[in-house]
Amino acid sequence: MDLEEAEEFKERCTQCEAVSWGLTDEGKYYCTSCHNVTERSKEVINTEVIPHAQIKALNRGLKRKNNSEKGWDWYVCEGFQYILYQQAEALKNLGVGPELKNDVLHNFWKRYLQKSKQAYCKNPVHTTGRKPTVLEDNLSHSDWASEPELLSDVNSPFLESGMESQSDVHTRKSFPISKASQSETSVCSGSLDGVEYSQRKEKGIVKMTMPQTLAFCYLSLLWQREAITLSDLLRFVEEDHIPYINAFQHFPEQMKLYGRDRGIFGTESWPNYDDIYKKTIEVATFLDLPRFPEITEDCYLHPNILCMKYLMEVNLPDEMHSLTCHVVKMTGMGEVDFLTFDPIAKMAKTVKYDVQAVAIIVVVLKLLFLLDDNLEWSLSNLAEKHNEKNKKDKPWFDFRKWYQIMKKAFDEKKQNWEEARAKYLWKSEKPLYYSYVDKPVAYKKREMVVNLQKQFSTLVDSTPTAGKKSPSSFQFNWTGEDTERTCFHGHSLQGVLKEKGQSLLTKNSLYWLSTQKFCRCYCTHVTTYEESNYSLSYQFILNLFSFLLRIKTSLLHEEVSLVEKELFKKKYSVTKKKSKSKKVRRY
């Protein structure tokens, strides 16, 4: 319900004397503090006042009210556009450069509309059965004729300026207003094409869904080489920093949602890493995007930088960074060609940058401590003794101590996370109903829930639950004042390395492979992770990291196996001994 529209009504509420009015769907004023609905209704004088210029651009001409109950005529793709717009805004607020919204995402979206034949083309799908009035010669002016100019379009409706661009003209014209089909469709959806959209199954066309919006966001982030990984993005979604669940509730008042729109815009699940990852590739391939800007060593997504970030995050010594860099070099995982996403390559695949970086750290931990529930503890004993004797020196890294501190911190974090999830409120202030008949019931039920919540909120523990967390790419903080939590960043690895000539060797000369055989069949996973088969330390480390990334443990295990595959393939093919000696012990 839009508050702006009710601003001119200044009387006091008869029930609570507040002056805070909103408009109900029927156009009546209601008090936002006590929900008292007045008999006064707003006269619809100015239909041109629409709070968002972007929607205005697409909507002009469509915005013809048949009556105040039904709201505007709008298409599903407009809804998604609105959500993408909001998501881009949210990303901008998180510190992402404004080009992402204005250029990259906007262009991806336009390209999508064109490829899926919804706009910017000769025969948009909406025109089925209607007569389109598209000026053919206008189309040839489109920027979309030539590929290299993909990101050169400056006249974008995403720009705040509200400048009317050439492409907007196409859009408008290619959405013919046909009231003929209204009578049948409006029964089951608020949008014009909701029913048709939910039934549409066209081969080769990627249909827009809620998860797909995040795929678009991630693609733009990747294109811009922004310092937000996929797992960060999804975590921000879960923490409500990026609109996703109930994103539709911020639609303009007149964009009514119900019926089939529920299934399209309503979500009752958080996005899943694997799913969005696959959708990203799917969308990129569908859009036929060229090779993405290169991921070089100075990019955030480069494993060397990400490894540093995750080492800090999990409180491991900075000295480990040189080892991760070494592994990155040996495996070739830092190569530009390996890292850069190229959707038109034969096998379009992108690197799971965050998962890979974490997997590299796991491999390094295995190299140093073996993680067989034995060696890491005896090395810890040595470190402990050494640290007791030499209190002034830089302390040796003590795995046991690290484990104890991490375990506690991790358990706490996880507990909080689970509790926060259990308390998550899924339902929007704007209930989604199935049809107009159900509308009063849905609203009444909403009111009921709100009333009950109001009653119980007085019974809740008075200590506030820290409110909304401010977004951060870090989830742990080790450099704070807290003396209970030792910071291991400055600890040395001297206890687990030994000098040999010019180079350093790991004291531990053994290694075990996380996976011995890779699955060659056509299933999606390369290996399986059966927890009980692995050492407790390994399990702990996988659990810790997969929690940080909010992914399944098996996914990380797979990635560890893939890193190992790269690392030891080289070792086997080259007979010459390297500076580091590693033996492979099979388990």
Next chain:
Amino acid sequence: MSDFSEELKGPVTDDEQVETSVLSGAGMHFPWLQAYVETVAIGGKRKKDFAQTTSACLSFIQEALLKHQWQQAAGYMYSYFQTLEDSDSYKRQAAPEIIWKLGSEILFYHPKSNVETFNTFADRMKNIGIMNYLKISLQHALYLLHHGMLEDAKRNLSEAETWRHGEKTSSREILINVIQAYKGLLQYYTWSKKKTELSKLDKDDYAYSAVAQDVFNHSWKTSVNISALIKIPGVWDPFVKSYVEMLEFYGDRDGAQEVLTNYAYDEKFPSNPNAHIYLYNFLKRQKAPRSKLISVLKILYQIVPSHKLMLEFHTLLRKSEKEEHHKLGLEVLFGVLDFAGCTKNITAWKYLAKYLKKILMGNHLVWVQEEWNSRKSWWPSFHFSYFWAKSDWKEDTALACEKAFVAGLLLGKGCRYFRYILKQDHQILGKKIKRMKRSVKKYSIVNPRL
């Protein structure tokens, strides 16, 4: 507050809902198959996060309740209300009842809660869906009773009683009966108070007739309210008891007996020992013939052989003329002492000691053996161990003597319990013990005289 009846009338048209019902021929229904088909229908897709988090939320609430953390529970409850809007219509319909149960529990104990809060909550919950109106009303009334608010409770029950909505179902009809009966019970309570008032008044007191009139009125209303319920099979002890008390007070003995007999003997009613106890006590008050009393207690004996009335039953049987009753009298005594809770019942032991002697003197050795055969493997260690001899003697010498006598009769004079007691030199009991020794020698069932 308006209610949500229109929602139930409307068609259940949820696009997310998978409607599958697995019915095979002849109306057979396999619940497991249903569950299996449902998972197939969603293509092995994982549960929605909404379902996952709300079920996690539920277990957090339950955990908090278990630990008496009312504030935490209220915090989770805040989120759990959203299940009322669950898109899964099955879960949505189940939600009000769960929320009512958890919420009322929280409000019952929460330090910041009060009667007013509870009333608001109850009134809200009554009107979410019509399915729970009566149940919540009843529980609401019980809550008010608990807080001593009799009048409010009564008003609540009256409201619920007159509430009519939608179709009448049999389960709802029973609920209405229960509600009426509770109302009756409250009226009984007032009546009972008035009655004691009346008993304190002099008949010539000017207030007497007014109070008496009052008492009469109440009784009439109550009987109407309660009598409907107690005709329905079920356990209605407090209702039956108060109803009968009122009937008796007004001299309607036949009516009272009919109610009690029906309550005890109607096969549709669940087996209920109290029903027989009430009937027995009533008959006893009415000085009913012994045979009638015996027949009532015989049934109680079958249900609760350890009941304290069994000793009375034994006395009745002993006094009877029939030989089969005499035999049953022995059975009853043995039966009582089979129970761990009765091992220190001195009366039971005294009766058994006396009765055993009498039976054995009457040459009914077979009866005793019949009872003893099934017990000789465990009674010696259960009752007659050396340990018991010592502790019984220390605690209650009289009990020890009775037990020793029984032990001697059943196990012979070599029995450890018997020997231990014999050895104790007690001045007062000395004579008794000597007599006992003689009797054992003469009558013990392991007597080598055979």
